Each structure stands twice: as C-alpha cells, then as structure tokens.
Amino acid sequence: MEAFRFLLFPFAVLYGLIIKIRNKLFDVKIFPSEKFNIPVISVGNLIVGGSGKTPMVEYLIRILDANTNIATLSRGYKRKTKGYRLAGENETVETLGDEPVQYLHKFTDINVAVCENRREGIRNLIKDVPDLEIVILDDAFQHRYVKPALSILVTDYFKLFTKDWLLPFGRLREQISGRKRADIIVVTKTPRIFSPIVRKQLLEEIKPYPGQLVCFSYINYLPFELVYASKCEYSAKNENVYSIIMVTGIGNPGPMQEYLRRMCTDLELMEFPDHHEFNEKDLLLIKDKFKNLPTKRKIIVTTEKDAKRLQNAEAEAILGDLPIFYTPINFEFHPADKMQFDEAILAAVKSGTKKDADLKAKDQ
Numbered sequence: 001m002e003a004f005r006f007l008l009f010p011f012a013v014l015y016g017l018i019i020k021i022r023n024k025l026f027d028v029k030i031f032p033s034e035k036f037n038i039p040v041i042s043v044g045n046l047i048v049g050g051s052g053k054t055p056m057v058e059y060l061i062r063i064l065d066a067n068t069n070i071a072t073l074s075r076g077y078k079r080k081t082k083g084y085r086l087a088g089e090n091e092t093v094e095t096l097g098d099e100p101v102q103y104l105h106k107f108t109d110i111n112v113a114v115c116e117n118r119r120e121g122i123r124n125l126i127k128d129v130p131d132l133e134i135v136i137l138d139d140a141f142q143h144r145y146v147k148p149a150l151s152i153l154v155t156d157y158f159k160l161f162t163k164d165w166l167l168p169f170g171r172l173r174e175q176i177s178g179r180k181r182a183d184i185i186v187v188t189k190t191p192r193i194f195s196p197i198v199r200k201q202l203l204e205e206i207k208p209y210p211g212q213l214v215c216f217s218y219i220n221y222l223p224f225e226l227v228y229a230s231k232c233e234y235s236a237k238n239e240n241v242y243s244i245i246m247v248t249g250i251g252n253p254g255p256m257q258e259y260l261r262r263m264c265t266d267l268e269l270m271e272f273p274d275h276h277e278f279n280e281k282d283l284l285l286i287k288d289k290f291k292n293l294p295t296k297r298k299i300i301v302t303t304e305k306d307a308k309r310l311q312n313a314e315a316e317a318i319l320g321d322l323p324i325f326y327t328p329i330n331f332e333f334h335p336a337d338k339m340q341f342d343e344a345i346l347a348a349v350k351s352g353t354k355k356d357a358d359l360k361a362k363d364q
Helices: 002-006 009-027 053-064 098-106 118-128 176-181 196-206 254-261 280-292 304-310 313-319 335-363
Strands: 040-044 070-074 111-114 134-138 150-156 184-188 213-221 243-248 266-271 298-303 324-327 329-333
Touching (some): 053 098, 053 150, 053 184, 070 098, 098 304, 196 213, 243 254, 304 324
Parallel strands (some): 070 134, 243 298
Antiparallel strands (some): 213 329
16 A cells, blocks of 8 residues: 555656646736735645644634624535525535534524635625625635635644645645745644643744744533434433444544543444545444444444534434434633734734725725
C-alpha cells in the first residue's frame, strides 16, 4: 500500500504546480477577488477532512449572535440540490447538507444558506435577507474569488498542516505557504491541560507570519442526547454503561474515541468515511453489532453531525428502538487565547460594519 502511495507523488507535484499558478494569478489580481460591503468571515483549512471547522463556525455564531443578523454560507457538501438555497422550513441533509442542517437546528435565529459559488451566494443573501450584518463562510479558505474581512485557518492538533503533503500523495489542498493569507490560525483539539512548552513547540512548528494571531482550542464534550425521541430502557449514565459502540463518519474520530474510552469498559468502533450517507446495509450492520454484544449495559454513540444523517424515516425504522445517542460538543479556547480571539473577531466586524455605514452614507 505504501509503495502504491509513492506512485502518486508525481501527481502531487503536478497538482502543486497548478495550485501555485492559480494562487499567483490571484496574488497579482489577474483573477479578481471581490470584497463586500458587509463583514465576511471565512473559516477553512489546508487539509481535506475534519479539522474542526464546524465547531469553529458555531463558536463564531455564539459570540456574534446577540442582536446581530448573521448568515452562514456553505457549499452544502453531498446535498441533492444544486445552486443557491436559503434555508426554509423542513430542510434536510438531502436539501442542505449535514453541517448547514446542524447550524439551522442549533441556532434558530440565524440565516443558513448553501451555494457552490460563494460570490453568488453572498450576493443572493444580501438581496434576500434585509439588514444582513455578517456572513460566515464555512470551508472557504481556498475560495479566493471572495476577499473576506477576516480569514480563519483551523488545523488539527493531531494532524498539523506542517506535517503533510499535497494531494493525492498527502492531504494538503495547497502548499503550506498558503497559511500567509490567514489573519488567525487556530489549532483545534489540543489537550485541556496545555503546557507552555507544548505551546512554544507548536508556534515554532507553524511559524506564523508577522501580524498573524495563533490561538489554541480544545473540545468540550457535553452530555449525551437521544438521536430519536422514542423511549428506551437503557440509560446513558456513565455508571450504567459497560459497552459503547461508537459510530462515526467524520474526518478524525480520534479525540472522540479517546473521550469515550474513559466512559466504558469496552469500546467498539464502527468507522465510516467522512460525510458518509448511511444506507440500509450500514444501518442493519449497526443494529446487528448492537444485538450481538453480550452485555445488556450497552449503548450506541455517534457525533452530532452523523446524527443529522441518521434522522430520517429509513434510519429510524431500523434503529429507532435502540439506545442511540449523540454527544454535542463545544469549541473552547484556552483562557489566554479566548480574549485575543474574541477581540480580533469583534474588531473585524466593527471595522467592516463602519465601512458599510460610510458607504451607505455616501450613496445617500
């Protein structure tokens, strides 16, 4: 397998050359980047797969949401619809994608939209949402046709972009020098106990550019919640659980795996690809796995994102009578980083809002 991987190296070199030329064309303004009159905050990464973008977007919503008219704009990965779509009632993973549906259900007072073309999506949002104040772009670091007011680059503590290679040999979407476009670099999923020595080592590894803010965050796991509203005879309390079946379709299940290991004696893993669409065969496999575990003190635990893909009629018909839970998570910064990060976000929004007001005044 490793020998086959090395056969991909020439393709990675070719891919890197194409990406380098593309970025250069944006840098010299042959390819134009559009700046909008309202603050646009971009969240993205350099590596394909999970790095903590979704919890980062949710954190931004929480600190900006007070009396602010916010919209999130995502591509809507693996949705069955095309083009621009502003979320209405009865949206599903099929119409919006799993992450936008998660935003929609967790934050009822924000606007959620999807569009493959981010410029088109922002233009439509400004037209469709009266007095829109902020747009948060999800997974948009490589979407350079939009010039954000603030660009946030997230990188997984366990899979730093500095330790990877370009696609398809590795998982990098572009050269690590692309990090220079970020205003803030956020290292996600660090340990809760975070020593100054490790912090210093990571800063030396990342090598931030002058003026770049680097912050460190960790995951705070919240109490389990039922995927389905049906009653079950099992309890999710730690002391009542012997075995947990962990079902995930995310980029990096490692941190959740480590968390759940502390909560049971036996942890059974069922890993699926990132953004996996569970079919009947998968659902029956999960059910059989649960039925065949010898203990009665057992539950199934999945991620909040995977729970959205399991909340449909077919999945509920097969799994609805089982004790299947998801574990919500919060994105938390270490104390020294929280103040710096929050201040940088609020300053960028305030600056963008002031510019927008000045432009409106000129138009009048």
